[in-house]
Amino acid sequence: MDERRKALSNLIEQLRRTRQDEIACDEAFQFLDRFAEAIAAGKDTARLMPLVQQHLDMCPDCREEFEALLRVLEAHLS
Amino acid sequence: MSPARTNEQWLADLSSTGEAREDALAELRRVILEGLPYALSNWLSPGDPAFGPFMEEVAQETLLRVLDRLESFEGRSRFTTWVHKIAVRLALTELRRKRWREVSLDKLVAGAPGEGFAGILASPDVSPDMRSEQADMLDRIERIVEEELTEKQRAALVAARVRGMPIEEVARRMGTNRNALYKLLHDARLRLRQRLASEGLTPEDVLAAFERR
Numbered sequence: 001m002d003e004r005r006k007a008l009s010n011l012i013e014q015l016r017r018t019r020q021d022e023i024a025c026d027e028a029f030q031f032l033d034r035f036a037e038a039i040a041a042g043k044d045t046a047r048l049m050p051l052v053q054q055h056l057d058m059c060p061d062c063r064e065e066f067e068a069l070l071r072v073l074e075a076h077l078s
Numbered sequence: 079m080s081p082a083r084t085n086e087q088w089l090a091d092l093s094s095t096g097e098a099r100e101d102a103l104a105e106l107r108r109v110i111l112e113g114l115p116y117a118l119s120n121w122l123s124p125g126d127p128a129f130g131p132f133m134e135e136v137a138q139e140t141l142l143r144v145l146d147r148l149e150s151f152e153g154r155s156r157f158t159t160w161v162h163k164i165a166v167r168l169a170l171t172e173l174r175r176k177r178w179r180e181v182s183l184d185k186l187v188a189g190a191p192g193e194g195f196a197g198i199l200a201s202p203d204v205s206p207d208m209r210s211e212q213a214d215m216l217d218r219i220e221r222i223v224e225e226e227l228t229e230k231q232r233a234a235l236v237a238a239r240v241r242g243m244p245i246e247e248v249a250r251r252m253g254t255n256r257n258a259l260y261k262l263l264h265d266a267r268l269r270l271r272q273r274l275a276s277e278g279l280t281p282e283d284v285l286a287a288f289e290r291r
Contacts, residue, residue: 004240008288009285010239012281015270015271018264018268024258024260025245034154034155036155036163058267061244061256064120068166069117069159069163069166072114073162075116077109077112
């Protein structure tokens with residue numbers, strides 16, 4: 001897909017999923033360790049921590065940090 | 079190898095002095111260094127000569143920050159998870175800063191001369207009969223963006239959501255912080271969505287105009 005059409009598509013998708021109440025990056029970061037552990041444990045995070053999930057859906061930077069943290073947890077290090 | 083420390087043991091040792099603290103710091107450093115390659119696998123590979131020094135730098139910074147914020151650890155996750163989180167944030171912030179160092183916000187946000195927001199998004203490879211429908215839709219979006227968003231919001235939106243600049247990098251260039259910039263973008267999204275709705279346009283309508291070629 002052409003890069004610019006993809007950008008528009010992503011933007012529109014973000015608009016579609018935008019909610020009135022969203023938490024910002026600082027608050028999401030505060031919950032990120034708990035959230036990542038819950039995901040790694042297979043818990044229903046969409047139900048348990050919906051605001052964090054929503055933020056990660058809207059924020060590529062926080063999502064990238066979350067995915068990095070999850071990789072560490074799933075490596076099952078000592 | 080000694081058994082894994084509990085959260086309480088980590089906190090006790092790191093809050094103490096002397097050997098207990100030194101041992102805990104050494105162990106924590108090892109934990110951080112073990113996790114970082116997994117965390118940063120999309121950015122750096124162990125074969126990269128910058129890898130080792132960068133990891134050490136991140137580990138040191140992380141230990142300092144952990145000690146500084148020890149009292150803020152709430153015990154709702156494993157202590158090591160909390161520490162990995164801090165290390166990841168430090169590492170990615172630095173990697174993003176390095177990658178985008180040379181990029182100017184003005185250049186990123188500007189389109190071609192005379193090109194507005196919509197122009198930045200317009201696709202060149204569209205069939206002639208679709209072109210006018212897309213042109214109309216782009217004009218509408220252009221008008222909505224200009225009427226609903228502040229100049230700052232427009233620039234932040236283009237930089238972060240069209241050009242892919244990390245919001246921390248955008249925030250720094252705008253003299254603000256990541257958290258505030260997220261709120262600015264959130265407000266922008268709400269305004270755009272509301273305005274689209276009041277014009278009788280659903281997000282699906284907009285997408286549909288661009289799906290066909």
